[in-house]
Amino acid sequence: MTSVGPPIVRRRRSRISWRATAIALASTVVVAGGLAWVVVNAPGWAEVQTDFLNGPIFWASLPGLIAAFGKNVELFLIAELLILPLGLVIAVMRGLPGPVFFPVRLLATVYVDIFRALPGILVIFILGFGIPGLAIDGIPNDPFFWAIVALTFIYAAYVSEVYRAGIESIHPSQDAAARSLGLTRFQSLRHVVLPQAVRRVVPPLLNDFIGLQKDTVLVSFIGVVEIFRTAQIKEAALFNFTPYLAVALVFIVLTIPLARLTDWLVARDKRQRTAGSAR
Amino acid sequence: MHKTTILSIGLIAVLAAACSGGAASPSAAPTSAASATPAAVVSTAPSVAPSPSPDACAAANLTLTTSGKLTIATDNPAFPPYFAENADGHKTSPWALGDPTNGQGFESAVAYALATKLGFTKDQVAWVYIPFDNSFKPGAKTFDFDINEVSFTPARAQAVDMTDGYYVVNQAVVSFAANPIAKVTSIAALAPFRLGAQVGTTSYSTITDVIKPTVDPRVYDTNDAAIAGLKGKQIDGIVTDLPTAFYMSGAQLTKGTVVGQFAAPTGANAEHFSLVLAKGSSLTTCLNGAIAAITADGSLAAITKEWLSDKASAPVFTP
Numbered sequence: 001m002t003s004v005g006p007p008i009v010r011r012r013r014s015r016i017s018w019r020a021t022a023i024a025l026a027s028t029v030v031v032a033g034g035l036a037w038v039v040v041n042a043p044g045w046a047e048v049q050t051d052f053l054n055g056p057i058f059w060a061s062l063p064g065l066i067a068a069f070g071k072n073v074e075l076f077l078i079a080e081l082l083i084l085p086l087g088l089v090i091a092v093m094r095g096l097p098g099p100v101f102f103p104v105r106l107l108a109t110v111y112v113d114i115f116r117a118l119p120g121i122l123v124i125f126i127l128g129f130g131i132p133g134l135a136i137d138g139i140p141n142d143p144f145f146w147a148i149v150a151l152t153f154i155y156a157a158y159v160s161e162v163y164r165a166g167i168e169s170i171h172p173s174q175d176a177a178a179r180s181l182g183l184t185r186f187q188s189l190r191h192v193v194l195p196q197a198v199r200r201v202v203p204p205l206l207n208d209f210i211g212l213q214k215d216t217v218l219v220s221f222i223g224v225v226e227i228f229r230t231a232q233i234k235e236a237a238l239f240n241f242t243p244y245l246a247v248a249l250v251f252i253v254l255t256i257p258l259a260r261l262t263d264w265l266v267a268r269d270k271r272q273r274t275a276g277s278a279r
Numbered sequence: 280m281h282k283t284t285i286l287s288i289g290l291i292a293v294l295a296a297a298c299s300g301g302a303a304s305p306s307a308a309p310t311s312a313a314s315a316t317p318a319a320v321v322s323t324a325p326s327v328a329p330s331p332s333p334d335a336c337a338a339a340n341l342t343l344t345t346s347g348k349l350t351i352a353t354d355n356p357a358f359p360p361y362f363a364e365n366a367d368g369h370k371t372s373p374w375a376l377g378d379p380t381n382g383q384g385f386e387s388a389v390a391y392a393l394a395t396k397l398g399f400t401k402d403q404v405a406w407v408y409i410p411f412d413n414s415f416k417p418g419a420k421t422f423d424f425d426i427n428e429v430s431f432t433p434a435r436a437q438a439v440d441m442t443d444g445y446y447v448v449n450q451a452v453v454s455f456a457a458n459p460i461a462k463v464t465s466i467a468a469l470a471p472f473r474l475g476a477q478v479g480t481t482s483y484s485t486i487t488d489v490i491k492p493t494v495d496p497r498v499y500d501t502n503d504a505a506i507a508g509l510k511g512k513q514i515d516g517i518v519t520d521l522p523t524a525f526y527m528s529g530a531q532l533t534k535g536t537v538v539g540q541f542a543a544p545t546g547a548n549a550e551h552f553s554l555v556l557a558k559g560s561s562l563t564t565c566l567n568g569a570i571a572a573i574t575a576d577g578s579l580a581a582i583t584k585e586w587l588s589d590k591a592s593a594p595v596f597t598p
Contacts, residue, residue, distance in 0.1 A: 044417060044418055047417040047418070047558075048417050050417075050438075051416070051417040051438060052417070128511075129504070129507040129508065129510075129511055131511075132511030132512060132513055133507065133510050133511045135511075135512065141511050141512050141513050142513070143497065143508070143513055220498075220500075221499075221500055221504065222499075222504070222508070222513075223475060223497035223498060223499050223504070223505075223508050223513060223514070224497070225495060225496075225497065225498050229478065229498050232478050232479060232498075233478055233479060233483060233498060235412075235479065236411075236412075236478060236479020236480070237432070237434060237435075237479065237484070238434045238435070238437070238438070239415040239434065239435040239437070239438035239439060240434075240437075240438055241416070241417075
C-alpha cells in the first residue's frame, strides 16, 4: 500500500495520479451531464417526471412500502438459512466418488440441472398453485410457505454449484495429505477441504444471496403481498409509476452496503493470507 | 480507492444537479392542456358533453393514431361477458378467448356502437392488444381509446383522460358453494374470511375499504391466478365485478356460486367503467358525446340488457 522509491519519483507519481483523476472527473461530468441534458430535454420528460418521479407520491408511498418490505426480509432470511445447508449437501452429494454413489450423484445432478433450467417464476407458480390445488390433507396451502420452498429449491441449485466450484478448487494434495495422516474421507472433507472451500466462495455466495433478495418479489405472483405487490397496488390506484421507483431505492439501499461488505471481506481475507506468507 | 471515491462523488453531484434542475417544473406541462377536458366530471348518467362544434367530432376531422382508423385497445384474453368467443370457434389473432372484432359481448358491442355514432364503419375499427398497465404508461399511445372495464377514480383521471361512464358497476363475491363463505349474507360476516382480488382493481379497494377484513387479503396479477388461489384453498372467496363473478361461477369454477353482490352504487360516487384515453386527447369530448347519444337513444341499455342481464339473481349483502 505504501509508495516506494525516492521522494522525487513519488512526487511525480502523485502529480500524474492527480492529473489522471482530474481528467477522469472532467470526462465523467461531460458524459453524465450530456446524458442528463438529453433526458431533461426529451419531449416526454415532463410527463415522465409526473408519472415516474412524482415527489408527493414518492413520500406518501415510501412508509407503506418499507413496512411491506418486512415480508421480503422474512422470505430471504428464512430461505437463505435453508439454502446454505441444502446447497452444501447437494454439492457434497455430487462430489462423492465411486460407483456405489452413482445414484446419489445422478440425483444431485438432475436436481441442479432442472432447477437451474426452470425460470424461477414457473417454479413459484407450480409449487404455489399446483401443490395446494391437489388438496392433500396435511400439506400446507399457505402461499408464503410455498414461496419459501420454491426460493429454497431454486437457489440451492445455484449455491450447490458455487460450493462445488469451491471444493474442486482445493488441490487434491490437501485431501491426499489429510488421508495419509489417517483421517477418513469424511473427516478430510469436514476438517480440511470444506473449511478452505467455503472461505473461498463467500463472495459468490453473497452474490447469490443478493440475487435471492431481489427474487423475493417474484412470490407476489402467488398472492403474497410484499413490497412489489404493494407498489403495484398503489400504481394501479393512482395510475402512477413512482412507487416502483421507491421500491428500486429500497433494494439499492439494501444491496449496495452488502456488496461493499463482500468486497471488504474478500480484501480482509486476502490480507490475512498474504500477511502470513510475507513473513 | 481514492480516485474512485472522487469520481463517485463527482457523478452523484452531477446527477443531483440534473434532478434538482428538472424538479423545478414539477407538473407543469402534462396537466395544463388537460384541464379543459371534462373527464373529471363524475355522474351516473353520462352528461351531455358540449362538443365544440358538430364537425369537430366527425370521423374525418378526428386526430387519430392511424388516420382513417379508429384504433381501440383492450387486454388479452378478453373475457366474457365483456367480449365473446365466435360461435364457430375461430380465433382472430391475437385474441385468445373473446374476440373483440365480432361486436359480440358487452364492451365490444359498446365500442362498435360508439364507433358508429362517431361515423366509422365496422371496417374502420381496428383492435390492438394493450395490457392493463400499458394503457396508462407515459409516452405516445398506440390506440385512440382503451375499453377494458377500467373503473373511474379521480386519482386515475390525473394520469389519463377518462370518459363518462358507460356502465355502473357493482362488486360481488364468488366462491365454491361448499365453502362456509357461501352462506354469508352480510358485509360484516365477510370480515373473518380470507379474500382475494386482482391487483389494482377497485375490487381490491372494496376488500380494504368496504369489507375491512380481519385477515390480510391476497392479491393476484389476474383473476385467473385468483381462481388458482381459490382452488388451492388459499383464499375463501374472490371479489370481482358482478358480470365477471357470474362468468367465473358459471364457466371457470365447478360448483361455483356468486355469494352476493354489494348494493348497487348510486349517485355521484357510483363506480363506473370509463374509456381510457391519452391525457388531453381531442377525442374525449367526442366520446362523451357519443356515450350520451347511445344512452339517450336506449341502445346502451339494450346492449347492457343483452350481455349483462344476470344481475338480478345474486343476493345483495346487508351491511
